Amino acid sequence: MTMEKKTLLTDCPDAIGLISKITNICYKHQLNIVHNNEFVDNTNKQFFMRTELEGYFNDKTFLADLDHALPTGSHRRLVSSERKRIVIMVTKEAHCIGDILVKAYDGTLDVDIAAVVGNYDTLGKLTEKFDIPFHHVSHEGLTREEHEDKLLACINQYEPNYVVLAKYMRILTPEFVSAFPHQIINIHHSFLPAFIGAKPYLQAFERGVKIIGATAHFVTNDLDEGPIITQNVIPVDHNFSAKDMARSGRDVEKSVLSKALGLVVDDRVFVHGNRTIIL
Amino acid sequence: MTMEKKTLLTDCPDAIGLISKITNICYKHQLNIVHNNEFVDNTNKQFFMRTELEGYFNDKTFLADLDHALPTGSHRRLVSSERKRIVIMVTKEAHCIGDILVKAYDGTLDVDIAAVVGNYDTLGKLTEKFDIPFHHVSHEGLTREEHEDKLLACINQYEPNYVVLAKYMRILTPEFVSAFPHQIINIHHSFLPAFIGAKPYLQAFERGVKIIGATAHFVTNDLDEGPIITQNVIPVDHNFSAKDMARSGRDVEKSVLSKALGLVVDDRVFVHGNRTIIL
Amino acid sequence: MTMEKKTLLTDCPDAIGLISKITNICYKHQLNIVHNNEFVDNTNKQFFMRTELEGYFNDKTFLADLDHALPTGSHRRLVSSERKRIVIMVTKEAHCIGDILVKAYDGTLDVDIAAVVGNYDTLGKLTEKFDIPFHHVSHEGLTREEHEDKLLACINQYEPNYVVLAKYMRILTPEFVSAFPHQIINIHHSFLPAFIGAKPYLQAFERGVKIIGATAHFVTNDLDEGPIITQNVIPVDHNFSAKDMARSGRDVEKSVLSKALGLVVDDRVFVHGNRTIIL
Amino acid sequence: MTMEKKTLLTDCPDAIGLISKITNICYKHQLNIVHNNEFVDNTNKQFFMRTELEGYFNDKTFLADLDHALPTGSHRRLVSSERKRIVIMVTKEAHCIGDILVKAYDGTLDVDIAAVVGNYDTLGKLTEKFDIPFHHVSHEGLTREEHEDKLLACINQYEPNYVVLAKYMRILTPEFVSAFPHQIINIHHSFLPAFIGAKPYLQAFERGVKIIGATAHFVTNDLDEGPIITQNVIPVDHNFSAKDMARSGRDVEKSVLSKALGLVVDDRVFVHGNRTIIL
Structure with a gap:
C-alpha cells in the first residue's frame, strides 16, 4: 500500500452527531484529515461535508463503515486525486477557450483537455497550437438530433469527466x-x-x-436555469455601447468559467436541487 | 451683480460644432468653465453636456444666445447651486432613511430633508431625533386612490424637488x-x-x-422598469439564507440609494429614453 | 436547566483526530451542533474551531472533558449568546458612529452601546439623539497620560467587552x-x-x-500594525481630489468598521500572531 | 486626400476658453469631433484634452493653428489610428504573456506584438505557437550592464512604441x-x-x-514608484497560503496588465508628475 490523497464527499439528511461519526471512522482507519468543510442547509435539513484525507486507504472497508454509520438517503463518494478529463465545446469566440488552454498549459488549471469540438472550424488553429485535437462538427444541413448524435459520438470516444461549453452558442x-x-x-x-x-x-x-456580469452554471434541461457555480460582474456606464459591453465582458466570462471549472475538478461543488454548495 | 456658480445642462440632437458653439457663448459672456463633461450617444445621435460655470450671469441673454445657437429639439437648463429639497417616503425599515438622515446631518449629502412620510409610524421616532417632521399617512381602510390623495396633499405642501422612496413598500x-x-x-x-x-x-x-445587489432608479409607470441611476452588488454563497441576504443587502441598498441621490441633486443625471447618462 | 445556545471556540496546536474528539464530547453531552467551522493553519500547525451548540449545558463537566481531550497549549472558551457591551471613542467625524448608532437602533448590529466618549464634544448631540450617554473628555491642557487616565476611568465604569475607535484621531x-x-x-x-x-x-x-480602501483591525502597540479583521476598497480616478477621496471613502470606512464589529461580537474572530482567522 | 481618423492629445497650463479655442480650430478645419474628453487638474492648474477627430487632415496647418492658440508650455500630439507595436519582456510565468498573446490573436487587444524577449527560455514554446519571434537573452554570467546592452540591441531592432514587462522579474x-x-x-x-x-x-x-491586488504602472527610475495606470483587487481570507494568493492573483495581474496596455495603445493615458489622467 502507498500513501494516497483522496477526498470524501458526503451529502445526506442532517442528523445529530454526523461530523463525529464520520471523523471517527476516518480516525479509526488512520486517515489524516488534511482539510475539512461541512455545511448544514437548515432550510432543507441536508448535511454536506468535504473531507480531504491522507493515508493508506482500504476503500472497501472504509466505505462499508461509512454506509453503516450514515442515515438512509445518504450519498458519499471517495474521489481519487487523479486529474479530470474534459472536452470543450466552442463556436467562434476565442477568449474562454484561449484562457483554459493557457491555464492548462501552465498548470493553473489542473485538467486534462482531451479534445475541443466546434460547430465552426474557427478555433481549430488556436486549439492545435496547444497540441490538442480539434473536431469540426458542423451543424449545417443537419437536424438538431443528427448534429447532436455526431457530437455525442465525437465526445464519447474521450470519456470525459466534464463537458465545458466555452461559448458554445447553440x-x-x-x-x-x-x-x-x-x-x-x-x-x-x-x-x-x-x-x-x-x-x-x-x-x-x-x-x-450599470453593471454587467457572467454566470457559470451546470446545464440542465431548462435554458440558463441550471445550478449556478460562480458569477462575477464589472461596472459599465453610458459610455458603453452593447459592443463595448460584450468586449469588456470577455475578461469576466473567461475568469468566471475557469474559476467554476477549477472548483468542479477540485470536487468542491455539491448540487442540491437548483443550488450549489461549494466547500 | 455678484459672482455666482451655476450649471448648464444641454441635451440636444447631435450636430457638428456643438461644443464649440456652447463654449463660445460661455466665453462671450465671460463665464469661466470650472468643469465640463459631454457625451454623444452615437446610437441615438443625441448630445449631452454638463457645464459648471462661474461668473456674473445674465440668465436671459445667455439663454437667448444658446437658444439661437442650438438645433431644434434642444433642451437646456441653467441650474442654480441652491440646495435641493426632498421628501422621503418610508414603510418600516430604518437603514436607508437612517443613512440619509445621518448624511444630511453631517453634510455628506447636500440636501434639505423637508419631511418624511410613512405609511406606518415605525420610523417616526428616528426621524424626529433629527428634528425633521414625520407624517404618518396610513393606507389602512383606504382605497389606493384615497391613500395617494392624502400622500400627495402631504408631500405637495413641501414643494420638493425630489421624492425619495427609502424602502417604501407599496x-x-x-x-x-x-x-x-x-x-x-x-x-x-x-x-x-x-x-x-x-x-x-x-x-x-x-x-x-452567488451575487446579490441593489438598484436605484427613477420611478416610471412600469414597476421596477424606470431608468437606472446606480447599482451595486455583494457576493453571497450557500451559507446565506434569504434572511441573511436581506440583512447583508442593507448596506448595499443604502449606499446605492444615497449615491444615486447625491448624483441627482448635483444635477449630474440626464435621462434619455430608459437610460441615464451621468456626467 | 433551560435550553441554551452557546459557542465553543477552540484554538490549539494541530493534532490528528481533534474534530472527532471535540464533536464526540459535544455528542456525549447531548449538545446539538447547529453550525461548525474549523480551520487548520498548516504553516503554523494550529487548529481553530468555532462550534455553535444548542442544548442543556453543564459548563463545568463539559469544559473538563474538553481540557482532558485537548493537547497542551490549547485555548477554549464557551461563550454565552448574551449581547456584547461596547464603548465607542470618537473625535469629530459622524459617519462611522452614525452608522453604528442606526444599526444598533434597528437591530442590524446586535450590540449594546454603553456610552460614547469624545475628545471633542462635536458628536454629543448626535449620540444623545439615540439616548446614549456621551462623555466629552477633552485632551486639551493635559499630558497624554493624564488624558488617558481620564479616558480609562470613564470607559471602565461601563465594563465594556470591546472598545470601538470610530474615527478616534489620536x-x-x-x-x-x-x-x-x-x-x-x-x-x-x-x-x-x-x-x-x-x-x-x-x-x-x-x-x-486608482483604488482606495479602509481597514478595520485590532489595536496593538504598533500603530496601524494590528491584526486585520476586514478591508474593502472602492475605485477612484484622476477626477478625485484628496478631499473627494475622503468623502467617497466614508461609506467604505463605515461599512468595513461595522462589518468587523459584527464579526467580533458574533465571536467569529480568532487572532493568531498578527493574523485573524474568521470562522 | 482621404478621410482619416486621428486623435488630438492636448496637455497644457489651464486657461479660460481653451475648449472653445481648440474646438473652434477643429471646426475651422472641418474636422468632426467623434469623441471628446477633457479634464482640468485644479490642484496643478493643468488642462488635458483628448479629441477623436474624423475628416481630411492637413496636419501642418492644423497644428500650426493650435500652436498659435495654445498657451506657452503646451504639449499637443496628433496621433494616427495606426496599430501600436510592442515588445514583451518575460521571465518564466505564462499567465500575463499568455493573456496578451490570446487577446492579440483574437483582436481583443489591438496591438502588433513584434517580439517576446525572455531572460529564460521557458516561454519560447508558448510564444512561438503564436508565430511570434522569441529571443532568449540570458542574464547568466553577465553584468547587469552587459545584459541590458544585449536586451536593448534585441528590442531596438523592432522599434517598439511600448515595452511591456509581463512578469519580467529583474x-x-x-x-x-x-x-x-x-x-x-x-x-x-x-x-x-x-x-x-x-x-x-x-x-x-x-x-x-483580506484583499490582494495588482498594479500596472509606467516604469520610472524608482522601483515600483512610477505612475499607476490601473489597479484591481480580489478578496482573500485565512484559508489562503502565500502560494494560494499567488495563484489567485494571476487572473488579476493579467487582466490589470492587459487593461492598462489597452488604454495606453488607445492613447488614453496622460502622465502628469507621478499621476495618470485617463481620458
Whole structure:
C-alpha cells in the first residue's frame, strides 16, 4: 500500500452527531484529515461535508463503515486525486477557450483537455497550437438530433469527466444534456437570472444597467436555469455601447468559467436541487 | 451683480460644432468653465453636456444666445447651486432613511430633508431625533386612490424637488408617478432586471445566485422598469439564507440609494429614453 | 436547566483526530451542533474551531472533558449568546458612529452601546439623539497620560467587552492598549499596509492610486500594525481630489468598521500572531 | 486626400476658453469631433484634452493653428489610428504573456506584438505557437550592464512604441528605463504602494491582509514608484497560503496588465508628475 490523497464527499439528511461519526471512522482507519468543510442547509435539513484525507486507504472497508454509520438517503463518494478529463465545446469566440488552454498549459488549471469540438472550424488553429485535437462538427444541413448524435459520438470516444461549453452558442436538447448529468458546465454572458436567452449584452445595453456580469452554471434541461457555480460582474456606464459591453465582458466570462471549472475538478461543488454548495 | 456658480445642462440632437458653439457663448459672456463633461450617444445621435460655470450671469441673454445657437429639439437648463429639497417616503425599515438622515446631518449629502412620510409610524421616532417632521399617512381602510390623495396633499405642501422612496413598500399608481416626472427615486433590493417585484431576496435565494445587489432608479409607470441611476452588488454563497441576504443587502441598498441621490441633486443625471447618462 | 445556545471556540496546536474528539464530547453531552467551522493553519500547525451548540449545558463537566481531550497549549472558551457591551471613542467625524448608532437602533448590529466618549464634544448631540450617554473628555491642557487616565476611568465604569475607535484621531499609548488586549477595534482610512499614519487620503492622492480602501483591525502597540479583521476598497480616478477621496471613502470606512464589529461580537474572530482567522 | 481618423492629445497650463479655442480650430478645419474628453487638474492648474477627430487632415496647418492658440508650455500630439507595436519582456510565468498573446490573436487587444524577449527560455514554446519571434537573452554570467546592452540591441531592432514587462522579474537600470520614457509598462503583483519590492504575496500573507491586488504602472527610475495606470483587487481570507494568493492573483495581474496596455495603445493615458489622467 502507498500513501494516497483522496477526498470524501458526503451529502445526506442532517442528523445529530454526523461530523463525529464520520471523523471517527476516518480516525479509526488512520486517515489524516488534511482539510475539512461541512455545511448544514437548515432550510432543507441536508448535511454536506468535504473531507480531504491522507493515508493508506482500504476503500472497501472504509466505505462499508461509512454506509453503516450514515442515515438512509445518504450519498458519499471517495474521489481519487487523479486529474479530470474534459472536452470543450466552442463556436467562434476565442477568449474562454484561449484562457483554459493557457491555464492548462501552465498548470493553473489542473485538467486534462482531451479534445475541443466546434460547430465552426474557427478555433481549430488556436486549439492545435496547444497540441490538442480539434473536431469540426458542423451543424449545417443537419437536424438538431443528427448534429447532436455526431457530437455525442465525437465526445464519447474521450470519456470525459466534464463537458465545458466555452461559448458554445447553440441550445442543447434534453437528450444531449441527460447524457452528462451535472457534468456540463456552461458560461452565460450575463448576470443570471437577468437577461436569459440570446444577446444578453444587447438586452443589458437597452435596459441601461450599470453593471454587467457572467454566470457559470451546470446545464440542465431548462435554458440558463441550471445550478449556478460562480458569477462575477464589472461596472459599465453610458459610455458603453452593447459592443463595448460584450468586449469588456470577455475578461469576466473567461475568469468566471475557469474559476467554476477549477472548483468542479477540485470536487468542491455539491448540487442540491437548483443550488450549489461549494466547500 | 455678484459672482455666482451655476450649471448648464444641454441635451440636444447631435450636430457638428456643438461644443464649440456652447463654449463660445460661455466665453462671450465671460463665464469661466470650472468643469465640463459631454457625451454623444452615437446610437441615438443625441448630445449631452454638463457645464459648471462661474461668473456674473445674465440668465436671459445667455439663454437667448444658446437658444439661437442650438438645433431644434434642444433642451437646456441653467441650474442654480441652491440646495435641493426632498421628501422621503418610508414603510418600516430604518437603514436607508437612517443613512440619509445621518448624511444630511453631517453634510455628506447636500440636501434639505423637508419631511418624511410613512405609511406606518415605525420610523417616526428616528426621524424626529433629527428634528425633521414625520407624517404618518396610513393606507389602512383606504382605497389606493384615497391613500395617494392624502400622500400627495402631504408631500405637495413641501414643494420638493425630489421624492425619495427609502424602502417604501407599496406600489404607486401612474397618477401619483405622473405628478413627479423623473423626480421620484426608488431603491429596489435586487440587481435589476433580476428579481423584479416582491421578495427579491427570497427569489435570489431560491435561484441560488452567488451575487446579490441593489438598484436605484427613477420611478416610471412600469414597476421596477424606470431608468437606472446606480447599482451595486455583494457576493453571497450557500451559507446565506434569504434572511441573511436581506440583512447583508442593507448596506448595499443604502449606499446605492444615497449615491444615486447625491448624483441627482448635483444635477449630474440626464435621462434619455430608459437610460441615464451621468456626467 | 433551560435550553441554551452557546459557542465553543477552540484554538490549539494541530493534532490528528481533534474534530472527532471535540464533536464526540459535544455528542456525549447531548449538545446539538447547529453550525461548525474549523480551520487548520498548516504553516503554523494550529487548529481553530468555532462550534455553535444548542442544548442543556453543564459548563463545568463539559469544559473538563474538553481540557482532558485537548493537547497542551490549547485555548477554549464557551461563550454565552448574551449581547456584547461596547464603548465607542470618537473625535469629530459622524459617519462611522452614525452608522453604528442606526444599526444598533434597528437591530442590524446586535450590540449594546454603553456610552460614547469624545475628545471633542462635536458628536454629543448626535449620540444623545439615540439616548446614549456621551462623555466629552477633552485632551486639551493635559499630558497624554493624564488624558488617558481620564479616558480609562470613564470607559471602565461601563465594563465594556470591546472598545470601538470610530474615527478616534489620536494615538493611544501602549498602557492604554494593554488595558484592552484584542478588545480595541479601529478603523483606519486606508487599505493597510498602504498609507500607514496620518492623512492617508492625501498620501493616496499624491501617489495617484486608482483604488482606495479602509481597514478595520485590532489595536496593538504598533500603530496601524494590528491584526486585520476586514478591508474593502472602492475605485477612484484622476477626477478625485484628496478631499473627494475622503468623502467617497466614508461609506467604505463605515461599512468595513461595522462589518468587523459584527464579526467580533458574533465571536467569529480568532487572532493568531498578527493574523485573524474568521470562522 | 482621404478621410482619416486621428486623435488630438492636448496637455497644457489651464486657461479660460481653451475648449472653445481648440474646438473652434477643429471646426475651422472641418474636422468632426467623434469623441471628446477633457479634464482640468485644479490642484496643478493643468488642462488635458483628448479629441477623436474624423475628416481630411492637413496636419501642418492644423497644428500650426493650435500652436498659435495654445498657451506657452503646451504639449499637443496628433496621433494616427495606426496599430501600436510592442515588445514583451518575460521571465518564466505564462499567465500575463499568455493573456496578451490570446487577446492579440483574437483582436481583443489591438496591438502588433513584434517580439517576446525572455531572460529564460521557458516561454519560447508558448510564444512561438503564436508565430511570434522569441529571443532568449540570458542574464547568466553577465553584468547587469552587459545584459541590458544585449536586451536593448534585441528590442531596438523592432522599434517598439511600448515595452511591456509581463512578469519580467529583474530590476532595470535607470539607463535602460531612460531609453523608453513613459513607454515601459510593468505589472506589479500587489496593490501598490502596499508591498513594494520582492515577494509581495508572501508579504501580504504575513501581514494578514483580506484583499490582494495588482498594479500596472509606467516604469520610472524608482522601483515600483512610477505612475499607476490601473489597479484591481480580489478578496482573500485565512484559508489562503502565500502560494494560494499567488495563484489567485494571476487572473488579476493579467487582466490589470492587459487593461492598462489597452488604454495606453488607445492613447488614453496622460502622465502628469507621478499621476495618470485617463481620458
